[in-house]
Amino acid sequence: MSGNDGRTPSDKKWKYIGTRPIRHDGLDKVTGRAQFGADYALPGMLWGKVLRSPHAHARIRKIDVTAALALDGVKAVITGRDFPNVASEAAEGGEGAGDMADLAMNVIARDKALYHGHAVAAVAATTARIAEEACKRIAVDYEVLKPVLSLDEALAKDAPILHENARATGHEPLPKGPSNVASRREMGRGDVAKGFADADVVVEREFRTPMVHQGYIEPHAVLARTGQDGRAVVWCCTQGAFQVRAYSAKVLGVSTDMIKVIPTEIGGGFGGKTTIYGEPLAILLSRKAGRPVKLVMSREEVFRASGPTSGTHVRVKLGATRDGKLTAGEAVLVYEAGAFKGSPVTAAMMTVFAPYKLANVRIEGWDVVVNKPKVTAYRAPGAPMAALAVETVLDELAEQLGLDPIDLRLENAVHEGVQATYGPKYRAIGFVETLRAAKSHPHYKAPLGPNQGRGVACGFWFNAGMSSSANVSINEDGSAVVVTGNPDIGGSRASMALMAAEELGIPVESVRPVVADTEAIGYTDVTGGSRVTFATGMAVIEAARDVVRQLRARAAQIWSVELDAVGWEDGRAVLLAEEKNGHEPLSLAQLAAKAANTGGPIVGRAALTARGAGPGFATHLCDVEVDRETGAVKVLRYTAVQDAGKAIHPSYVEGQYQGGVAQGIGWALNEEYIFDKSGVMENAGFLDYRMPVASDLPMIDTVIVEVPNPMHPHGVRGVGETPIVPPLAAVTNAVQRAARVKLAELPISPPRLLEAIDRSA
Amino acid sequence: MARVFFSSGLRRQVGGAESLELEANDVRELLAALDAKFPGFAAQIGEANAIAIDGEIIPHGEALFERLRPESEIHFLPKIGGG
């Protein structure tokens, strides 16, 4: 980093970051003024509707749209044939973004429908009702094929094959010929056999978790307007406007400059809005119809046809000595990718043992296709299911060794200088600190009643860097505007403003943070990967420092001194020399007022690919009570401890911890995709998908540990994803202790738990 | 001499070695040296990967021009996105 001082984050006194100002976009959001994806409308706008496959696996022989086109009010109908073939290449974006060719086929099916709900055709009409009626009049001739609905079915001999021409990639041994295995990879080091031989205790367990959805409350929505020149303007709720632009351009076979994406406010994403679904359809419909087209998914469509995360089958084996030192670890991770390759199994392989010192590890990861929606990133993609296995096995080891579960983890916890199981050595990290904070928390000592149990679990996520751009401009009166390209999904505008305020030395209220469209700011990767406050924040800090350099230069010019003679302290240019010659400090506002006469407007810029993302570790405590007659589980108390590096806006850091915990509790206890035998999701609505409601949860206590990330100028680590990693295991461990059972499958639904209780009795 | 580490998945490509010491000033030279020793290695470490140099994870493309110190430790990793 090129800063204007050499101080490290930890010895700096912060003035603005770490405070809790009202978020800048807050007023619009509490008054209903904020415009989300479906809130935009244009004159002459048409309504789009997608026809979706009623079969989970079928060859599309023929599509006849004549009757639909004949309906009064129908202005355009499109099918897969209206789209160009897209070449295979890696799609850059959220975890498991996969391959462009697959992404194009996921947007609209060509020869084959690969899951129930796969888009087959789309219509634009003058009303939503007419568009819906038109969809019913499209005749599709399907050859229905047997679907593959589970990992076991997919891997069975003689399984129906989703992609006949694809071949497994990765590390041998691989299936020969067509299979549903997209890839098989191995990772590891040391001598696992010897490690297990050295162990006094070995625990091995298998777990299954179902496909689950991010569950954002705002359905995907897009409004597209295409001109006679083919240029499209797209309003949509997305985590990455630049990804929408890049992907849509590829799917439509046009150049990037033909599409401008204006990100609307976004009603949740959690990874699920890092890709495209209706965007290219709306663009093409609007091009064909010559009118703007709005396409909004129903909740049912969100469940059936957007990207949840993988169902998994995980086997973990850990060995430890009598005094609790881990000697070896082995993990086999088998993840559903959905209809196209690209599950988050690689991330799972890298995270599975990451919190622990393990010299001997062997990790195997399988990416397997099934006739279900193609998975998309979901908060710490792949990691929670892997952590479920490791953390429950650790709990069992602690029980068998008679050790406190936190002590066992402390004994093996990674710290600075330890080589991670995924390769490199850790720099400064705060895992041990989270364990110690959890152990000394009153929660950990609170007494438990009958049928109650306490679970401990830990989690890790890398946090991503990727590319970001930022502009900071100074207004004539000394206030400032910060422009970035990351949609604000949870208060990031406030964080950007805080970091700029800190650097500029002006109140955070004087900084207006703006989210710009793809033509108003340089390339910026997704709002995801816990990267916005870290990476885009880094760009904002650099841009603000660019502004400060310019301000110092203006002061130097006014004072007729060298740039080096001018410092920047608390929002003012100061002459560093002992002898001031009557040069009083110049405030930012004073310099801004003179800007036009000292060289023109002051605008700072930064564009970077962020390095040095600091891993985030968490330790969670969960208390539950079990009803032994019905199998119901009540979460009584929950505490999430996590290292934030430096919490820029602590309220929103706490909010990230609490939100991740709530999602994790839902995943552990109730959430799951339930499919019937033909591959139709039976619970495609909020009634039966069962996300936690307010009365299901207790207050969620948080402890923010701050071990600054040495690679970030303000010490920031990403905080968004780690919080969902421990809860699956924390809840499972708590239930196992409360009910005195061993569990092997999520969700821990009442029937499943009651069965386990009755079996153990 | 920078030290390069190989995870078990890559080890088959390099004759089973867990790590190797190589003379290289930057990552591009390192990859060239590895590719000369083990033809096809550079292709295997494609764009879909990241490279960790002394604990700092850097996307493949950007890492190519990264200077290496004699005591540098290099790991090849899959690239991680997020959610």
Add this chain to the structure above:
Amino acid sequence: MEETRYEAPTTIAQAARLLAEPGARALAGGTDLIVQMRTGRGEPRLFVDVKRIPELASIRLDAKSLWLGAAVPAALVVENRDVARLFPGLAEATDLIGSTQIQGRASVGGNLCNASPAADTVPALIALGAVCVIAGPQGERRVPVESFATAPGKSVLAAGELLVGFELPLPAPRSSDAYLRFIPRTEMDIAVVGAGVSVALDAGGVCTQARVALGAVAPTAILVPAAAAALVGSRGEDEALARAAAAASAAARPIDDKRGTVEYRRKVSGVLTKRAAAAAFERARGARA
């Protein structure tokens, strides 16, 4: 495309005439009808909004019974002091219907007419011996609540007929009721099992009369006389409750579905019967003598 119509009659006779038209559906709170429409399970050609008919929109207490209009929103039922005092089990069942928002609209009559086996108010109504008053082209008829639904989504209502409301016989001295349901979450779910129990005690606290009804464990909500028989003659001791539970489990004829398994529903039928019966006894002991 078919034209749809909306009518809001103010008399039963007008409503009956409209409901005789093909494709007509009565609209009370709309919390089932509109959801069915939006999820592609058929759209009515004629909405007959029955909420402006006084008989359907009122709660009245007289010497022998309480009248509960079919279209009264759940929130008003829950807030009604007479209902809460006389039929606490029905009040709690009504309070379990959906969210606060849903209760602003959903009605007990709609809950029954939707003919879902899992409707929360139905076992409570059956336990109370409530009677449906049905109006139609042939005049008025009365049907016990347990005979109203004939299969999932099907009822005894003929074309042109509408459910006007319920007559709830006033409870005998020392009697009360309770309703419990099981759902995986604490709110916003459809009952996996529901159990309604009413008991009447003599001066010595011995049960002289009981009714037990179960929801979500058969094609319609069912009355379980065997479970009631287990309670009669007892003071609600554990042993009697256990026998009632066993009878309820035996009477349950559930299916496996996304909300629960056969095995699970059988077991929980017993557990909830036991717990609801215990609550009903407790209340009856404290009730007016």
Add this chain to the structure above:
Amino acid sequence: MKIHVHTRVNGEATEFLCTPERSLLEILRDELQLTGTKEGCATGDCGACSVMLDGRLVCACLVLAPEVEGRAIETIEGVAKGDQIHVLQKKFLEHAALQCGICTPGFIIAAKALLERNPDPSEEETRYWLAGNLCRCTGYDKIIHAVLDAAADLRGGAR
């Protein structure tokens, strides 16, 4: 045949034309441009479209548009009075009780309905009253704190 409906929205006489099957939510959003009321599910399961109908909390997605003839509707757009935001809005901001903000209008309408009936709700009463409003970002913690704090404020004392 379109129906001509007369209603009051946020105190203002309002008319619209609609076909019978349209929901109040669609009318508010698409015809009256009151897009502060959100659609999360259209089946009454998320509460994002919470509005007051004649003083009752309902989901606008489960009200047919013609049903509101002669009735009064309050939406999020009517909660702030002039330049004065409601204490719930203020507390949601202070407590950081929103992350993405899509559920916020529904929560504020529902919480306002609660506090108008019960000025001193317990945490449990608040959680059950708001169980029909889904939030996927916050884990509800800060929302519950904001509502309880707003209640205390409205009662006129610091807690």
